[in-house]
Amino acid sequence: MHRVWFASTLVVAFFASNLFAADPPIDLAPGQRLVGKLGVGPAAENSGIVRSRNHDNVFWMHNDSGDEPRIYAVRRDGSVYPSERYPDTPGTLIGGAINCDWEDIAVMQDGLLVVADLGNNSNARRDLVLYLLDEPEPTAGRTTFRKKLFVRYPEQTTYPAPEHDFNYDCESVFTLGENIYLLTKHRSDTATRVYRLNDFTxxxxxxxxxxxxxxxxxxAVAADALPDGTRLVVATYDTLWLFDVRDADHPLAHPISRLPFKGDNVEAVAFDGPDRVLFADEATALLYEADVADFVPYGER
Known part of the structure; x- marks a missing residue:
């Protein structure tokens, strides 16, 4: 009996060790550090993160299309705050909202959260929308939005856009002062265009x-600005860009440094104070950090 038990234990240990050994090693770039793995909720397909201005150690996240209209309060180690009313269902449901293709989240000067339903892979949507809502308590199970704002690009005249101008997707939203800014994700070139919204009627x-x-x-797949509006971070699929914002009319006019990183599908970035950024990978649910001091000055390799 003891021999059978011992043999069985060896088999279980063998398969367990091989299971963990089968996980691919985490390959990090210089300056990139692993923080942890996101908990249930944003681990599904995270595509936006922003630091709370009302609560310490709270970052708001959401998933891409396929999830309910729900935001998640996350600690900086990736763990998720539980819902007080619905302990088995993490996150805060936004009543009346629709998650068609949520791609980023930001916070305004007055503390309102901005949830951007601006994903437009087909370049054919006519219902691009921003939800503005009061920041809920981290453990709130439900809330609703204060405003629902539809937007359009003035240059787009056909739906879908023509192949040579397939550049009307947006996965990067940030705020400066009282205004909301959008960065387009292009499929016809490797640039981005900066748009602004300053009317919330x-x-x-x-x-x-x-x-x-x-x-x-x-x-461009993610962006965030410091609360004082002096710095902006923008993510592509392999690089974090840092901009010195000197003019709100031209926030990308002064790139100062960059940080190449390694990841499968990073689509969320946020400042964690003025000297550090967090960024999340939707494919692996891994959460990373990097110090601004480790960014490479623009123009250097």
Whole structure:
């Protein structure tokens, strides 16, 4: 009996060790550090993160299309705050909202959260929308939005856009002062265009204001600005860009440094104070960090 038990134990240990050994090694770039793995909820397909301005150690996240209209309060180690009313269902459901293709989340100067339903892979959507909502308590099970703002790109005249201008997807949203900014994700080139929204009147479709174009060398998939508006971080699929914001009309005019990183599908980035950023991979649910001091000055390799 003891021999059978011992043999069985060896078999279980063998398969367990091989299971963990089968996990691919985590390959990190210089300056990139692993924080942890996201908990149930944002681990599904995270595509946005922003630091709370009302609560310590709270970052708000959401998933891409396929999830309910739900945001998740996450600690900086990736663990998720449980819902007080619905302990078996993490996150805060936003009543009345629809998650068609949520791609980023931001926070405004007055503390309102901005959830961006702007994903537009087909470049054919006519229902691009921003939800503005009061930040809920981290353990709240339900809330609703304060405003629902429809937007459109003034340059887009056909739906879908023509192949040579397939550039009306947006996965990067940030705020400066009282305004909301959008960065387009291009499929016709490797640049991005910066748009601004400064009118929050409901009941109409807002035409976005085009400000500038910047060559990223990749697709813009996430962005965040410091609360004081002095710095902006933008992510592509392999690089974090840091900008010194000197003019709100041209926020990408002064790139100062970059950090190449390694990941499968990073689509979420946020400042964690002025000297550090967090970024998350939707394919692996891994959460990373990097210090601004480790970014390479722009123009150097």
């Amino acid at each position: 409901e009941g109409k479709t807002h035409e976005l204001e085009l400000l500038e174009r910047f060559e990223l060398g990749g697709q």
